[in-house]
Amino acid sequence: MEDKKLSGSTTPVESVSTPLESTTADKPKSKKNLIIIASVGVLIIAIVLAIIFIGIRNKDSSLSSIENSITTIDNLFNSTEDIDKDLSDLSEDFLDAEPVSTEEIDTSIQELEKELENLGNLDGDFGLEATDVGLE
Amino acid sequence: MKKSILLFTFIFLTVSSLAVFAQSGAQQGGSPDTVISTQQGANSQKCIDVTRKVDLVTERYNENQEKYMNAFENVFKNVEALALKFKADGYDTAQLEQHLEEYNNMVQNASRYYNEFKVGMDNSKKGVCGNSDADAGQEFNTARTQLMECKNEMLQLRTFAQETLKQDLLDLKSQVVE
Numbered sequence A: 001m002e003d004k005k006l007s008g009s010t011t012p013v014e015s016v017s018t019p020l021e022s023t024t025a026d027k028p029k030s031k032k033n034l035i036i037i038a039s040v041g042v043l044i045i046a047i048v049l050a051i052i053f054i055g056i057r058n059k060d061s062s063l064s065s066i067e068n069s070i071t072t073i074d075n076l077f078n079s080t081e082d083i084d085k086d087l088s089d090l091s092e093d094f095l096d097a098e099p100v101s102t103e104e105i106d107t108s109i110q111e112l113e114k115e116l117e118n119l120g121n122l123d124g125d126f127g128l129e130a131t132d133v134g135l136e
Numbered sequence B: 001m002k003k004s005i006l007l008f009t010f011i012f013l014t015v016s017s018l019a020v021f022a023q024s025g026a027q028q029g030g031s032p033d034t035v036i037s038t039q040q041g042a043n044s045q046k047c048i049d050v051t052r053k054v055d056l057v058t059e060r061y062n063e064n065q066e067k068y069m070n071a072f073e074n075v076f077k078n079v080e081a082l083a084l085k086f087k088a089d090g091y092d093t094a095q096l097e098q099h100l101e102e103y104n105n106m107v108q109n110a111s112r113y114y115n116e117f118k119v120g121m122d123n124s125k126k127g128v129c130g131n132s133d134a135d136a137g138q139e140f141n142t143a144r145t146q147l148m149e150c151k152n153e154m155l156q157l158r159t160f161a162q163e164t165l166k167q168d169l170l171d172l173k174s175q176v177v178e
Helices: A002-079 A103-125 B002-029 B032-088 B094-129 B136-177
Strands: none
Touching (some): B032 B094, B032 B136, B094 B136
16 A cells, blocks of 8 residues: 555656756756857857958958059159140251250360369378478 | 454453353352252251251150150059949949040040151151151141140140049049948
């Protein structure tokens, strides 16, 4: 009888223990799910941030390339300010005018070279030693 | 006898005076052969002078023209590459592309004018040297006109780049910032 009672009493215990086991088994599962959801969330946030970061970088790079082109145009404007002078008109009597002579320039160069030769002794001519004035 | 002596003297004087007259005329005016050879000499000297001057001046203009054309072409390449990149990225570059086309046409015009200037200078050189039937003076004036056209086109290119292309780039920049 007692056995029966015991056995009878064990049965409800077992029946009670089943939902308890299931909740303890669900706990790690839900934890796992939570971790997975969190990971996916973090991943999505990371991807979004990466996209935003790349977008900002691309935008910066685009703006920088536009700025470079604007600088190139500004440089062109400055480097071409002498067009008027460099492509100036030829005189009407260009064909009849006296030819360009380099003889005068050559003569001037020769004269200049002579003067420079004369100046070669400059160091010696203006050197002053103590003996020159009888101090030693 | 007296008559014959007088006749002989008359003929002698006539012949002598004619000979002296002819010689003095030759000395003053020069014989046709001498005139031609002197003229040819002057022409060949002028040819040498003009050739030297034209070569010297053309070389100087060539250097300047090349320098400026390179600068204009570099800007075109730079902005064209930028326009293509932004077009591929989905930005509106229609206005910039249209202005780039205008800019490129102006560059081509400047180049064409300069080539015509060089042809004109070459023809005027040939005209002076007698290597062509071209009127040297007229060819030279054509060359001058072409040079001025080239210069004006370059000045317009300079303004166009600074005002129009730059504004297009600033508009593009606004599109990127938005």
